[in-house]
Each structure stands twice: as structure tokens, then as C-alpha cells.
Amino acid sequence: MLKKKIYTIILMLIISYSCSSQEVNESKFNFFAEQFEDIKVLRYQIPGFDELTLKQKKLVYFLTEAGLAGRDIMYDQNYRHNLSVRRALENIYTKYEGDKENKDWKNFEIYLKRIWFSNGIHHHYSNDKFDPVFSDIYLNYLLSETETVLNTDAFNIIFNEKDSKKVNLDASKGLVIGSAVNFYGEDITVDDVENFYNNVNSHDPSKPLSIGLNSKLVKDDGKTIERVWKQGGMYSASIDKIIYWLEKAKSVSENEKQAEAFGLLIKYYQTGDLKTWDDYNIAWVETTEGDVDYINGFIEVYNDPKGYRGSYESVVQIKDFEMSKKMSALSKEAQWFEDKSSIMESHKKKNVVGISYNTVNVAGESGDASPSTPIGINLPNANWIRADHGSKSISLGNILYAYENAGSSGRLEEFAFSDEEIELEKKYGKEGDKLHTALHEVIGHASGKINEGIGTPKETLKSYASALEEGRADLVGLYFLPDPKLEEIGVSPSAKDMGRASYDGYIRNGLLTQLIRIKLGDDIEESHMRNRQMVSKWAYEKGLDDNVIEKVVRDNKTYFVINNYEKLRVLFGKLLREIQRIKSEGDYEAGKNLIENYGVKVDQELHIEVLRRNAKFTSAPYSGFINPELVPVFNESNEITDIKITQPKDFATQMIDYAKKYTTLPDYN
Numbered sequence: 001m002l003k004k005k006i007y008t009i010i011l012m013l014i015i016s017y018s019c020s021s022q023e024v025n026e027s028k029f030n031f032f033a034e035q036f037e038d039i040k041v042l043r044y045q046i047p048g049f050d051e052l053t054l055k056q057k058k059l060v061y062f063l064t065e066a067g068l069a070g071r072d073i074m075y076d077q078n079y080r081h082n083l084s085v086r087r088a089l090e091n092i093y094t095k096y097e098g099d100k101e102n103k104d105w106k107n108f109e110i111y112l113k114r115i116w117f118s119n120g121i122h123h124h125y126s127n128d129k130f131d132p133v134f135s136d137i138y139l140n141y142l143l144s145e146t147e148t149v150l151n152t153d154a155f156n157i158i159f160n161e162k163d164s165k166k167v168n169l170d171a172s173k174g175l176v177i178g179s180a181v182n183f184y185g186e187d188i189t190v191d192d193v194e195n196f197y198n199n200v201n202s203h204d205p206s207k208p209l210s211i212g213l214n215s216k217l218v219k220d221d222g223k224t225i226e227r228v229w230k231q232g233g234m235y236s237a238s239i240d241k242i243i244y245w246l247e248k249a250k251s252v253s254e255n256e257k258q259a260e261a262f263g264l265l266i267k268y269y270q271t272g273d274l275k276t277w278d279d280y281n282i283a284w285v286e287t288t289e290g291d292v293d294y295i296n297g298f299i300e301v302y303n304d305p306k307g308y309r310g311s312y313e314s315v316v317q318i319k320d321f322e323m324s325k326k327m328s329a330l331s332k333e334a335q336w337f338e339d340k341s342s343i344m345e346s347h348k349k350k351n352v353v354g355i356s357y358n359t360v361n362v363a364g365e366s367g368d369a370s371p372s373t374p375i376g377i378n379l380p381n382a383n384w385i386r387a388d389h390g391s392k393s394i395s396l397g398n399i400l401y402a403y404e405n406a407g408s409s410g411r412l413e414e415f416a417f418s419d420e421e422i423e424l425e426k427k428y429g430k431e432g433d434k435l436h437t438a439l440h441e442v443i444g445h446a447s448g449k450i451n452e453g454i455g456t457p458k459e460t461l462k463s464y465a466s467a468l469e470e471g472r473a474d475l476v477g478l479y480f481l482p483d484p485k486l487e488e489i490g491v492s493p494s495a496k497d498m499g500r501a502s503y504d505g506y507i508r509n510g511l512l513t514q515l516i517r518i519k520l521g522d523d524i525e526e527s528h529m530r531n532r533q534m535v536s537k538w539a540y541e542k543g544l545d546d547n548v549i550e551k552v553v554r555d556n557k558t559y560f561v562i563n564n565y566e567k568l569r570v571l572f573g574k575l576l577r578e579i580q581r582i583k584s585e586g587d588y589e590a591g592k593n594l595i596e597n598y599g600v601k602v603d604q605e606l607h608i609e610v611l612r613r614n615a616k617f618t619s620a621p622y623s624g625f626i627n628p629e630l631v632p633v634f635n636e637s638n639e640i641t642d643i644k645i646t647q648p649k650d651f652a653t654q655m656i657d658y659a660k661k662y663t664t665l666p667d668y669n
């Protein structure tokens with residue numbers, strides 16, 4: 001469940017740092033591809049790809065091909081009829097030449113797009129089977145018009161009530177029998193699963209194997225057995241191709257450790273051996289050098305109602321070179337920032353070390369990670385490997401950026417007070433956000449020390465610890481954003497302007513726009529949101545006498561306008577000093593008062609207004625991505641001389657293209 005957790009955590013991070021860029025769309029790149037039902041399909045770019053060597057580009061290309069080679073697996077894992085339904089409908093989609101303007105055809109198209117988006121006929125999030133909205137008579141007509149064959153069982157399940165839930169977590173309906181997911185034979189019950197795994201022991205209890213991760217559990221002659229997903233086993237045809245591309249990737253590895261990991265992953269796919277899977281994960285987590293990284297395998301188990309079996313997925317990533325440069329420039333100066341901070345001398349660290357934070361850019365996704373994608377990844381899942389060998393935690397920078405920049409244009413104009421504020425935001429907002437994130441992570445969380453004899457914040461500040469900690473890290477960023485030091489070390493083009501843009505964005509979000517995420521009448525619960533409102537409201541209130549931030553109502557619309565950036569910086573410094581004191585001394589009462597008085601309650605009238613002003617910007621609740629296409633360029637001797645990136649024409653074009661290129665499995669497995 002780790003990935004799930006990280007989705008939420010990283011989502012909070014977006015809320016927390018990226019308010020301003022969420023409101024702009026300054027780039028000419030069109031992130032939005034299309035929208036249907038409750039789905040929005042977006043595009044993303046691959047920043048940094050051109051900085052890779054040819055060898056590294058090949059590595060990225062081979063890994064994305066390996067990922068796509070397993071694409072069919074995810075369909076079959078989700079439901080046993082998915083591949084035959086998808087293929088029949090794709091055949092109709094490409095061959096039908098009749099009326100495409102009527103409602104039935106439109107509904108047919110939407111149904112197929114929903115299947116593509118969810119890798120099957122069940123909703124990717126709610127797990128409910130889709131309602132086709134066209135009739136069985138119409139589907140029969142399309143099938144015969146296009147000479148497409150679909151077997152009776154698969155035809156019927158589109159329209160009947162059978163297998164209505166992909167993953168059923170209501171035990172009264174039977175976790176296994178009640179779930180349509182294709183991880184268990186149709187006659188396997190919860191008892192069968194439990195009996196089977198009660199008899200399987202890990203050879204070493206301190207290093208438990210991920211039993212059941214890579215197989216389907218079935219009955220064979222009355223005996224329960226695993227059909228293992230490996231070369232020569234179930235899904236062999238896909239796995240052969242995955243191995244083919246992994247071998248190629250191995251031949252262009254960036255370093256020894258990476259090559260060793262590829263070797264182990266190949267061996268695992270060949271044997272299905274779960275000890276080899278653990279060995280691979282250890283080698284993978286220890287591969288820390290290099291600019292290219294990836295995930296490939298049967299990984300997250302939340303599609304299995306019993307939590308054993310992993311869904312196939314692949315993500316290929318390259319280092320975020322721009323962010324890495326910023327991080328290391330800041331990290332080198334960590335002591336300078338500590339010494340110049342507004343916190344009390346006695347709370348400063350004598351030897352502060354910057355915290356590293358990993359952001360990458362995605363180059364391709366497949367299986368469970370596509371089109372609906374994670375925005376952060378924290379792996380491996382085995383707890384003992386995490387404890388003994390560590391883990392990798394990354395945030396997918398270009399995916400986050402695409403989310404933030406798709407389809408929300410106009411929101412900045414709605415909530416910013418003046419043209420000047422809008423201009424500054426457009427010019428510096430995005431860069432400023434990145435820099436704020438870097439300062440928050442590398443300098444903010446690393447700064448300050450706890451007095452001797454005082455417990456950890458979790459013990460002393462209890463439920464307020466994380467909101468206060470996020471507030472502290474945000475304030476370190478805010479305090480230094482306008483500092484000329486940032487120009488000096490080459491991370492900011494103009495500390496003054498970028499500082500202004502960041503202050504505008506922070507206040508605008510903390511007092512207005514973040515309220516769009518809260519239901520009317522609710523308090524703010526989430527730590528990052530609490531911290532943002534707390535910081536903004538406190539600064540507004542404490543600056544009232546000097547009119548530092550002014551509340552202006554114009555045409556029935558409320559704005560918060562910063563009149564004095566220098567004084568606001570001083571206020572941020574004061575609050576930082578106070579929150580560091582609270583943390584250093586473990587002052588629960590003071591911490592509680594700050595959060596409760598400034599971070600929790602929402603001004604109801606203002607909330608109604610914000611929701612009203614935002615209503616015109618709301619869009620589909622779920623988003624996912626089409627992948628950029630990596631196109632190899634060959635010379636006369638058939639060697640790859642370059643890899644070019646192009647964007648697919650649209651969602652359907654890419655899906656049909658994938659179906660042609662990456663059909664690796666039979667209809668039933």
C-alpha cells in the first residue's frame with residue numbers, strides 16, 4: 001500500500017507548494033488532450049531528455065519498450081474477459097464505416113475510451129463495472145457490420161449484472177468470489193486462499209518472501225495450485241518480450257550495480273522465484289548512481305482483495321537535472337542559511353546537513369501506472385528490505401507539472417488582484433515554486449535543533465506536530481526566497497521579483513484558493529493546508545496595523561494584496577522564530593493555539609465566495625496521461641543513432657497504436 005500512501009502525501013505536497021503554478025498556464029505546450037465522462041486525459045513532456053547521452057537515451061527507450069511489452073498483462077489481471085472485449089471493440093472502432101454522428105456511436109466510443117483508461121471494463125477507482133449506455137442490439141449490429149467475433153460469455157458480461165465489482169472488500173459477499181479481478185480461479189474461496197498460504201512458509205522468518213505476489217491461484221483436479229507468471233508459465237508470451245527488452249537495457253547499463261539489478265530482474269522473470277525478486281529489489285534499491293531509473297514488475301497489491309498478488313506496472317524515469325542543481329547548490333550552503341536564519345541562536349545547529357529530496361521526470365509508463373499514474377513512488381514494499389537496505393522515494397516532477405498546468409487557466413486572473421501580480425506570477429511563479437520546494441525540503445526540514453531533554457515533536461506537540469513542522473519548513477523557504485544570496489549561488493534570476501511572486505502566490509493560496517479543496521462547512525484537517533492558512537492568516541493579522549497585507553473587495557470579489565513585502569518578510573521571520581521555539585521547547589499549548597486559532601476554522605462567507613468564483617474552473621475528477629512517443633532513428637547498418645520524442649495525435653490514436661504494437665497475449669490466459 002506504500003504507493004497509495006505516497007499518492008496522498010505527494011498530493012498534499014502539491015497543495016502545499018505549488019499553488020501559484022497551479023494557476024498559470026504560461027507554456028505553449030498543450031497539456032490537455034481530451035475529456036470524457038469523469039476522465040481528463042493529459043500529456044506530459046520529458047525535460048532533460050536531450051541532456052542524456054545516446055547510450056542513456058537507448059536505455060530509456062529499451063525500458064519503455066519492456067514496460068509496454070507487458071501492457072496486456074494488466075488487462076488480463078483486471079478481468080479474464082478484458083482482452084477479448086477490448087480487442088473486439090478496437091476492431092469495430094477501426095473498421096466501422098457507418099454513421100458516427102449518432103448517440104449510440106458516441107456512447108460506444110466513450111465506453112471503449114473508459115476501457116482504455118481503466119485497463120478493463122471496471123472503473124479504475126470505484127471498481128464498478130461500466131454501464132455501456134448502448135444496447136446489446138446495437139453492439140450486435142456493429143459486430144456484424146465489421147465482421148468482428150466476440151464470444152457469448154464476453155458479450156453478455158457487458159450488459160448483465162455478473163462480476164459487477166473488480167475488487168470487492170465487503171466480506172459478506174465473499175472477498176474472492178465477489179471480486180471480478182483475475183487473480184483467483186472462479187471456484188477459489190477465501191478459505192482456499194487461507195489454507196493454501198498457511199502451509200507456505202518463508203525459509204527465513206526475518207526475511208519473509210512476498211508469497212503469492214506473482215501467480216494466479218487455481219484449482220487443478222481438486223488441488224489448489226499457483227500458476228506462476230514467468231517465462232514458460234502464465235503470461236509467458238508477454239514475459240518473453242519483457243525479458244528481450246530488459247536484456248537490451250542491460251547491455252547499455254549506466255553502471256555495474258544497475259546491470260546487476262537488470263540481471264536479477266531477468267532471472268526473476270525466467271524463474272518466478274520470489275527469493276530472486278528480493279535479491280533484485282535489494283540490488284535495485286542500492287542502485288543510486290546514474291541518471292535513469294525504472295520500476296518494472298508485479299508490484300502493488302491493492303487490486304487483490306486478499307493483498308497477495310501484484311499488478312503489472314512499469315515507470316521509466318530520468319533525473320530532474322534542473323531541480324538537482326538547485327538542491328545541491330542549496331545543500332552546499334546549508335550552514336549559511338542556518339546562521340542567517342531568524343531563529344534564536346540557541347536553536348541553531350552548529351553542523352547542519354541539507355536533506356536530499358528526489359524528484360525525477362517520467363519518460364514512459366505502462367500497466368497499472370498508465371494512463372492513471374502515481375505522482376510519487378516509494379519502494380520496495382517489503383518492510384525488511386526497507387529496514388535493512390533502505391528505500392527509494394521519488395516525486396514525479398513532470399507529471400505534477402502537467403497536472404498543475406492543464407486546464408486551470410483563468411484561475412490566476414480570477415484570484416489575483418492586479419495585472420502586475422499576474423505578470424509577476426507568469427514570469428516567476430513556476431521557478432519560484434520549485435525554489436520554494438527546494439528550500440523547504442533541503443534547508444527547512446534540516447534546520448534547527450530541539451533542546452536537550454525535550455522529546456520528539458510527535459511526543460511533545462502530538463497531533464499538531466506535522467502542521468507545525470510543515471509551517472516551519474515553509475517559513476524557512478519564505479524567509480529566504482527574497483534573499484540576494486539566492487542570486488549569488490545561481491538558483492534565482494531575481495531574488496526580489498521571485499520573492500514577490502512567491503509571497504503573492506503563498507498568500508493568495510493560503511487565504512483564498514486552497515479553500516476550493518474544502519467542502520463548505522468543513523474545517524481544515526490536512527496538515528499542509530492547516531499550515532498554509534495558519535502562516536497566511538497570522539501574517540495578515542499581525543501586519544494589520546502597518547497595512548502589510550490589505551483585504552480589498554472589488555465588484556463583490558475579495559482579494560488579499562501585499563503592500564509591503566519587506567515587512568512581510570520580517571513577519572515571516574518572527575513566526576519562524578516562534579515555531580522553532582515551540583518545537584525546540586516542546587511547547588504544546590502555544591503550538592495548539594497557533595494551529596487552532598489560525599489554521600483550522602474557515603471564514604464561511606469567504607468560503608462561499610471562493611467556491612462560487614471557482615465554479616467555472618471545475619473539471620473531470622480523474623486525470624491520466626498519454627505517453628510521449630520515443631522514436632528510434634536508425635542508420636544504414638540498422639544501428640540506433642538517436643531517439644526522438646513526439647507527442648501522439650490523441651488518446652484513441654495511441655491506444656490503437658499500442659494495441660497493434662504490443663499485443664503479446666492470447667484473449668484468455
Ligand SMILES: [Zn+2]
Pocket residue numbers: 440441445469470473
Ligand atoms: Zn515538508
